[in-house]
Amino acid sequence: MYNIKTLVAAASVAVAMAAGVSGANAAPWDHRDYRPVMRHDAFMVREHRPIVVRERVFDTLRFHHYRGVAAPVFIHGHYVVKSFNRFGRVVFVEVDPYTGAFMGEIRI
Secondary structure, eight states: OHHHHHHHHHHHHHHHHHHTOOTTTTSOOOOOOOOOOOTTOTTSOOOOOOOOOHHHHHHHHHHTTOEEOSOOEEETTEEEEEEEOTTSOEEEEEEOTTTOOEEEEEOO
């Protein structure tokens, strides 16, 4: 029984190699384009990506020692949140809406 299985396996490998099928060709192909989109290029269209929820934005603020005062507002491709910094001053903080990453304070 073992010898028959070995012969059948060897025959299937030989047929697959003759047909040109390999493990690399059977791998799934990812058709997405991950090139970065520049802000100044008006002709490139950003693919639809989900925007993070407000709780994630406030978690990011708390991680960087800021306290959110108002709801995040989506302005020109990023979230802007009115918040208090660690010294108690009112500042506006910029957060990436697609990843929830802290981008910095906005000077007024």
